[in-house]
Amino acid sequence: MRRTNLFIKTLKNAPADEQAKNAQLLIRAGYVYKVMAGVYAYTPLGIRVVEKIKQIVREEMNAINGCELIMSALQRPDTWTGTGRWDDDVVDVWFKTHLKDGHEVGLAWSHEEAIIEMLKQHVNSYKDLPQSVYQFQTKFRNELRSKSGVMRGREFVMKDMYSVHATQEDMDKYYDTVIEAYKRVFDRLGIGNKTFVTFASGGAFTKFSHEFQTICEAGEDTLYTDEENTVAVNEEVLDDATQEIGIDKSTLKPVVSAEVGNIFKFGTEKSESMGFTYTDKDGMQKPIFLASYGIGVTRVMGVIAEMMSDEKGLVWHSNVAPYHVYLVAIGDISEHADMLYKELESNGIEVLYDDRDERPGTKFADAELMGIPIRLVLSQRTLDENNAEITYRQTGETTTVNLEEVATQIKDKIQL
Amino acid sequence: MRRTNLFIKTLKNAPADEQAKNAQLLIRAGYVYKVMAGVYAYTPLGIRVVEKIKQIVREEMNAINGCELIMSALQRPDTWTGTGRWDDDVVDVWFKTHLKDGHEVGLAWSHEEAIIEMLKQHVNSYKDLPQSVYQFQTKFRNELRSKSGVMRGREFVMKDMYSVHATQEDMDKYYDTVIEAYKRVFDRLGIGNKTFVTFASGGAFTKFSHEFQTICEAGEDTLYTDEENTVAVNEEVLDDATQEIGIDKSTLKPVVSAEVGNIFKFGTEKSESMGFTYTDKDGMQKPIFLASYGIGVTRVMGVIAEMMSDEKGLVWHSNVAPYHVYLVAIGDISEHADMLYKELESNGIEVLYDDRDERPGTKFADAELMGIPIRLVLSQRTLDENNAEITYRQTGETTTVNLEEVATQIKDKIQL
Numbered sequence: 001m002r003r004t005n006l007f008i009k010t011l012k013n014a015p016a017d018e019q020a021k022n023a024q025l026l027i028r029a030g031y032v033y034k035v036m037a038g039v040y041a042y043t044p045l046g047i048r049v050v051e052k053i054k055q056i057v058r059e060e061m062n063a064i065n066g067c068e069l070i071m072s073a074l075q076r077p078d079t080w081t082g083t084g085r086w087d088d089d090v091v092d093v094w095f096k097t098h099l100k101d102g103h104e105v106g107l108a109w110s111h112e113e114a115i116i117e118m119l120k121q122h123v124n125s126y127k128d129l130p131q132s133v134y135q136f137q138t139k140f141r142n143e144l145r146s147k148s149g150v151m152r153g154r155e156f157v158m159k160d161m162y163s164v165h166a167t168q169e170d171m172d173k174y175y176d177t178v179i180e181a182y183k184r185v186f187d188r189l190g191i192g193n194k195t196f197v198t199f200a201s202g203g204a205f206t207k208f209s210h211e212f213q214t215i216c217e218a219g220e221d222t223l224y225t226d227e228e229n230t231v232a233v234n235e236e237v238l239d240d241a242t243q244e245i246g247i248d249k250s251t252l253k254p255v256v257s258a259e260v261g262n263i264f265k266f267g268t269e270k271s272e273s274m275g276f277t278y279t280d281k282d283g284m285q286k287p288i289f290l291a292s293y294g295i296g297v298t299r300v301m302g303v304i305a306e307m308m309s310d311e312k313g314l315v316w317h318s319n320v321a322p323y324h325v326y327l328v329a330i331g332d333i334s335e336h337a338d339m340l341y342k343e344l345e346s347n348g349i350e351v352l353y354d355d356r357d358e359r360p361g362t363k364f365a366d367a368e369l370m371g372i373p374i375r376l377v378l379s380q381r382t383l384d385e386n387n388a389e390i391t392y393r394q395t396g397e398t399t400t401v402n403l404e405e406v407a408t409q410i411k412d413k414i415q416l
Numbered sequence: 417m418r419r420t421n422l423f424i425k426t427l428k429n430a431p432a433d434e435q436a437k438n439a440q441l442l443i444r445a446g447y448v449y450k451v452m453a454g455v456y457a458y459t460p461l462g463i464r465v466v467e468k469i470k471q472i473v474r475e476e477m478n479a480i481n482g483c484e485l486i487m488s489a490l491q492r493p494d495t496w497t498g499t500g501r502w503d504d505d506v507v508d509v510w511f512k513t514h515l516k517d518g519h520e521v522g523l524a525w526s527h528e529e530a531i532i533e534m535l536k537q538h539v540n541s542y543k544d545l546p547q548s549v550y551q552f553q554t555k556f557r558n559e560l561r562s563k564s565g566v567m568r569g570r571e572f573v574m575k576d577m578y579s580v581h582a583t584q585e586d587m588d589k590y591y592d593t594v595i596e597a598y599k600r601v602f603d604r605l606g607i608g609n610k611t612f613v614t615f616a617s618g619g620a621f622t623k624f625s626h627e628f629q630t631i632c633e634a635g636e637d638t639l640y641t642d643e644e645n646t647v648a649v650n651e652e653v654l655d656d657a658t659q660e661i662g663i664d665k666s667t668l669k670p671v672v673s674a675e676v677g678n679i680f681k682f683g684t685e686k687s688e689s690m691g692f693t694y695t696d697k698d699g700m701q702k703p704i705f706l707a708s709y710g711i712g713v714t715r716v717m718g719v720i721a722e723m724m725s726d727e728k729g730l731v732w733h734s735n736v737a738p739y740h741v742y743l744v745a746i747g748d749i750s751e752h753a754d755m756l757y758k759e760l761e762s763n764g765i766e767v768l769y770d771d772r773d774e775r776p777g778t779k780f781a782d783a784e785l786m787g788i789p790i791r792l793v794l795s796q797r798t799l800d801e802n803n804a805e806i807t808y809r810q811t812g813e814t815t816t817v818n819l820e821e822v823a824t825q826i827k828d829k830i831q832l
Contacts, residue, residue: 005481007538007547033534035488036521041534044483044549065421067460072451073489073554074571097513097523099570100560105452107513107523118449118457122423127773131423133460138489138554144516154515155490357543 001044001323003354008043010366021218021309022302023149029314029369031322038146038154040298045370048322050157053297054136056188056319057159060181064174066134066161071114073138075106079113083273093141107140112292115162116274123288125279126166130174134161136297151218151258151302161293166278168267171289175265178293182212182261185295190317191304195260196232198223199241205267207244208237212261212295218306219258226252258303259296266290314371315393318414323352325410326367330360330379337378340388340406344376347407348416351376368393374410417460417739419770424459426782437634437725438718439565445730445785447738454562454570456714461786464738466573469713470552472604472735473575476597480590482550482577487530489554491522495529499689509557523556528708531578532690539704542582542696546590550577552713567634567674567718577709582694584683587705591681594709598628598677601711606733607720611676612648614639615657621683623660624653628677628711634722635674642668674719675712682706730787731809734830739768741826742783746776746795753794756804756822760792763823764832767792784809790826 014024018034026032031046042050058068080086086106088094095107108114115133123131139158146154161178165171179197186195191214200211211234213223222235226247233241233252242249268287271277277285301320308315318324325344329337334355341353352372354363360377367375377389388406391398392413401409410416430440434450442448447462458466474484496502502522504510511523524530531549539547555574562570577594581587595613602611607630616627627650629639638651642663649657649668658665684703687693693701717736724731734740741760745753750771757769768788770779776793783791793805804822807814808829817825826832 001483005547006483007535007544007549009538009544033537035490035530036492039488039490041487041530042485044485047484047486050486067417067422068463069458069460070463070466071457072455072571074451074455074556076452095513097511100558114451114457119423121449122425128423131421133423140490142516155488 001352003352003356006044006352008045010369018149019147020149020151020302022151022305025305025309025314026150026302029371031314032150036154038143038152040150040153045322046301049301049316049320050298052320052322053189053300054157054159057185057295057297058136060185060188061132061134061159061161064132064177064181066132068135069133070135070137071108071111071118073108073140075108075114077104077106079117080106083113083270085113093143095140095142108137109139109141111135111137111160112162112270113274115160116270116276116290119162119164120274120276123164123278126281129164129166129278129288130170132161132163132174134159134293148218148220149302150298151306152220153298156299157297158299159295159297163291163293164271165289165291166280166286168289171265171267171291175263175291178263178291179210182263182293182295186212186214186260188319189300189304190319191260191300191307194307196223196225196229196257198232198234198257199237199244200234200262201237203264203266204269206265208241209262209264211259211263213257214260214303214307215255216258216303216307217256218303219256221257221259222254223257224249224252224254258299258306260300260303261293261295263293264291266292309371312365313369316371316373318373321371321373323350323372324414324416325349325351325374325376326363326370326372327351327353327376328360328363328367328378329355330377333378333380333383336383340376340378340403344407344410347411349407349410349414373414376406376410417768419768419772422460422768424461426785434565435563436565436567436718438567438721441721441725441730442566442718445787447730448566452570454559454568456566456569461738462717465717465732465736466713468736468738469605469716470573470575473601473711473713474552476601476604477548477550477575477577480548480593480597482548484551485549486551486553487524487527487534489524489556491524491530493520493522495533496522499529499686501529509559511556511558524553525555525557527551527553527576528578528686529690532686532692532706535578535580536690536692539580539692540694542694545580545582545694545704546586548577548579548590550575550709564634564636565718566714567722568636569714572715573713574715575711575713579707579709580687581705581707582696582702584705587681587683587707591679591707594679594707595626598679598709598711602628602630602676604735605716605720606735607676607716607723610723612639612641612645612673614648614650614673615653615660616650616678617653619680619682620685622681624657625678625680627675629673630676630719630723631671632674632719632723633672634719635672637673637675638670639673640665640668640670674715674722676716676719677709677711679709680707682708725787728781729785732787732789734789737787737789739766739788740830740832741765741767741790741792742779742786742788743767743769743792743794744776744779744783745771746793749794749796749799752799756792756794756819760823760826763827765823765826765830789830792822792826
């Protein structure tokens with residue numbers, strides 16, 4: 001992508017009304033545009049990060065037989081009245097509005113009831129089980145306050161998956177499969193080493209659910225971990241969980257963390273309340289076992305922005321960076337730079353080519369603020385030696401590379 | 417994809433409350449699930465069609481320097497009050513709701529004002545022009561009635577693009593570029609030969625806008641075309657347009673058609689009303705020229721379903737079909753079928769493999785109802801001759817193909 005074709009401009013200062021570090025950085029670097037508190041638009045840079053996160057999640061969910069679909073935002077009240085969750089006193093984040101004929105409708109803050117209602121029409125027999133379905137969908141939550149940038153929005157993108165099973169054993173087994181898939185997701189997102197499967201409060205069916213908590217100063221949770229980080233417990237269940245595992249809670253230390261995913265076994269509780277049953281081999285009606293699994297996609301983007309940044313700006317992992325390379329040509333050598341740009345792109349390397357009529361220092365500052373993993377500089381001096389200069393955003397390390405080897409070296413570095 | 421991994425079931429009969437042929441077919445064949453009138457969820461089959469349509473549009477918009485982004489659904493009133501379009505008497509399809517603090521917000525039925533507001537922050541100089549941005553975004557429209565299935569929803573997916581220019585010449589030139597890109601889109605969607613660039617009513621700036629109208633019985637418009645289909649005019653501007661082109665309107669004949677896209681030059685009208693200006697080379701403030709370009713993504717899916725179907729069900733073009741091949745194994749030969757399934761998939765062919773414990777006739781009926789372009793049948797009989805049987809959904813033609821040549825022949829047919 002040529003920078004002149006990208007309408008966004010970076011900003012020297014964060015907007016005064018934005019308190020969250022993630023949103024300050026993302027706005028300054030041109031990834032998001034603030035529509036109102038908790039509501040953001042994603043620019044051509046921002047949407048690329050969102051889509052890369054989604055694609056990693058998608059690949060891992062497909063690998064465990066998840067089927068992607070997409071539900072609607074608009075919700076009928078009767079989908080939710082059966083479980084009592086249409087009531088604003090029970091769920092206080094509904095946005096509600098009316099059809100022209102006066103009927104009330106809501107905007108989905110979750111899709112649990114909606115997905116079950118749909119599955120009920122299709123899943124009737126043990127032959128239809130198990131199934132696992134997921135979506136990337138905008139959720140709307142009417143939060144009283146919204147000061148955490150893209151980490152807690154009034155409108156945000158979530159991956160929610162639901163699996164249905166004939167038996168508890170089958171559900172338990174799949175639940176464990178999802179835990180492993182989630183670990184792969186967070187590894188690939190570059191935050192695996194800071195993300196923990198954490199004991200959290202359960203429900204009617206299980207004593208505990210599990211959250212995926214990422215150590216992050218901007219988080220809203222407190223996580224208790226041991227020295228070796230082999231155990232992690234959410235503060236809310238510290239006593240119960242340490243007792244269950246059989247460890248001394250004084251050996252655990254608190255750290256601030258942000259929830260990036262959560263997984264939950266409903267067991268048969270929800271299906272019973274919604275009359276969701278299947279016919280077993282003997283013709284008997286049995287309630288279906290259900291579990292659900294969420295990842296906050298735009299929330300993860302905010303968490304990464306919080307964690308992976310320095311005084312110069314963002315520092316994306318190459319798996320989620322909007323572009324792999326920020327290309328800067330110094331001096332009147334655009335013909336050579338154009339050629340290199342095309343060569344890299346034809347190698348599958350994603351290049352943001354700063355072809356603006358600006359000083360190199362301005363371009364370098366943008367490359368750093370935007371957090372593009374590799375800065376590639378071409379000048380008459382490097383050209384005379386048949387070289388280009390590569391600088392890695394994460395380490396600041398600069399190396400000189402022969403022009404013939406630039407593409408290979410970059411592909412190797414970003415593991416393309 | 418294995419059919420046992422796909423939760424959906426086809427239905428013999430359309431739901432009683434669904435009047436539109438497109439939705440009846442799409443529901444029966446398992447592509448959509450009706451949430452309420454005008455609101456549909458897209459199953460794993462349906463979302464694949466939607467995504468394929470989007471990808472074709474995306475590639476063509478990127479090819480003319482369009483930059484993808486995504487705006488928010490939630491809208492602040494003051495984005496729209498300046499142009500008078502917050503007013504329910506001016507725009508009668510708003511869904512409106514309230515934040516917890518009492519502030520009113522709306523759900524975007526369009527993003528014209530929102531995109532301009534955002535661009536205003538970034539585009540200030542002639543150096544920043546031109547720009548073209550687009551999104552695939554859910555639009556919410558509080559339609560009084562909604563009886564056209566996915567062709568006119570209360571919640572639907574639209575591609576909307578906006579281009580901004582320093583001069584009218586530049587806008588005009590880009591507008592013509594978009595017309596050509598749209599023609600390529602509808603060609604690739606398989607409806608190019610039935611889709612016409614049509615004169616439609618203009619606005620304050622131009623006498624005419626252009627619609628892309630597809631000949632389709634379920635359409636809501638009447639299109640006037642000549643014998644050779646070189647000219648198309650929307651009924652609403654028949655007199656004016658024929659006069660302008662200099663043809664006798666009696667030479668044009670009416671056909672029923674559905675609008676699948678529309679393009680519109682605002683000129684400087686909208687930017688003037690929103691104070692969107694740029695500084696030219698001489699330091700003068702000038703209003704920006706704006707044009708907008710829409711394609712109804714889910715609407716197009718409905719139009720294709722209406723047009724390309726027969727008494728057995730849907731008939732997708734292979735460019736938009738959820739899968740290229742519907743694989744059926746007859747008899748106890750699953751080992752061979754599994755091998756063929758893997759071989760096809762490794763060749764990039766998308767296969768829906770009906771591995772259910774059902775009669776061949778049931779599977780054949782599903783393949784036809786779902787409209788998968790190629791049905792591939794393997795049986796002991798075909799295996800004995802080292803063959804498989806290919807049936808094309810569109811023509812009904814069946815051929816026998818040597819197993820070694822199946823992948824090549826299919827790739828050739830679907831132009832992979």
